[in-house]
Amino acid sequence: MKQLLLSIALAVVAPFAWGQVSQTTTTTTTTEGNGTITEFTPGNTIVLRESSGPRTYHFGKTVTYVTRSGKTLDEDTVRTRVKVGVPVRVHYVGTGDNMMVDRVIVDED
Numbered sequence: 001m002k003q004l005l006l007s008i009a010l011a012v013v014a015p016f017a018w019g020q021v022s023q024t025t026t027t028t029t030t031t032e033g034n035g036t037i038t039e040f041t042p043g044n045t046i047v048l049r050e051s052s053g054p055r056t057y058h059f060g061k062t063v064t065y066v067t068r069s070g071k072t073l074d075e076d077t078v079r080t081r082v083k084v085g086v087p088v089r090v091h092y093v094g095t096g097d098n099m100m101v102d103r104v105i106v107d108e109d
Contacts, residue, residue: 031099033055033099034050034090036048036049037084037088042078042079046101046104048088048090056099057100060101063103064102065077068105068107081106086106088105089107
């Protein structure tokens with residue numbers, strides 16, 4: 001009798017246990033944009049004049065500023081070199097209004 005009750009209980013519970021298994025896959029793609037800076041708010045946004053028109057990018061939690069040759073720029077250099085009129089490339093993740101920049105490449109060495 002106990003075995004019968006145990007079998008019935010397992011038969012009732014088993015579908016719920018198996019039904020809880022799920023798998024989620026997230027794909028992150030980094031994309032690049034380039035143009036001339038028309039607006040720049042450090043730590044917030046950068047607007048580039050691109051061939052398709054102006055595009056606004058938001059900054060992620062950490063942003064690295066580098067030269068075309070790969071040299072990392074310090075904060076003081078960023079303040080003087082990254083400004084309106086300077087051509088740059090940006091690496092970003094996301095689409096539409098959610099483009100988060102993680103790297104700004106100044107097209108000057």
